Amino acid sequence: xxxxxxxxxxxxxxxxxxxxxxxxxxxxxxxxxxxxxxxxxxxxxxxxxxxxxxxxxxxxxxxxxxxxxxxxxxxxxxxxxxxxxxxxxxxxxxxxxxxxxxxxxxxx
Numbered sequence: 229x230x231x232x233x234x235x236x237x238x239x240x241x242x243x244x245x246x247x248x249x250x251x252x253x254x255x256x257x258x259x260x261x262x263x264x265x266x267x268x269x270x271x272x273x274x275x276x277x278x279x280x281x282x283x284x285x286x287x288x289x290x291x292x293x294x295x296x297x298x299x300x301x302x303x304x305x306x307x308x309x310x311x312x313x314x315x316x317x318x319x320x321x322x323x324x325x326x327x328x329x330x331x332x333x334x335x336x
Contacts, residue, residue, distance in 0.1 A: 258330065258332075261328075261330070264304065264305070264308045264310075266301075268291075268293070268297070268301055269301045269304065269305060271291050272287060272291055272298065272301055272302065272305065273305070273310070273321055273326060275287060275290050275291050276311065276319070276320075276321035277321060277323065277324060277325055277326065278324045278325075279321070280320065281314045281316065281318035281319065281320050282318055282319060282320075283317070283318050283319075284298055284299050284302055284319060287302070287319065302319055305321075306319070
């Protein structure tokens with residue numbers, strides 16, 4: 229969804245007074261999407277989907293990577309707003325799944 233389309237959706241939502249229950253993350257380009265959701269980070273997201281709160285150490289064990297690398301990736305995912313840290317220090321991906329919808333068009 230383009231920035232303009234997102235803004236139009238937001239305007240319609242504000243005018244209707246309704247609430248859209250579907251959380252959305254929009255990326256301005258495929259490159260940004262790929263940078264934030266690089267393959268190692270996608271493995272983390274897949275592992276966390278539906279798992280509830282999990283420690284970074286346990287997450288690293290489940291994805292077969294070292295703690296420091298997973299910690300760095302979690303920091304990037306947290307900064308992007310895709311995961312958060314619970315009060316007990318464990319990290320949470322609060323969704324059951326993730327859906328991608330993007331367009332590929334001719335270069336300008």
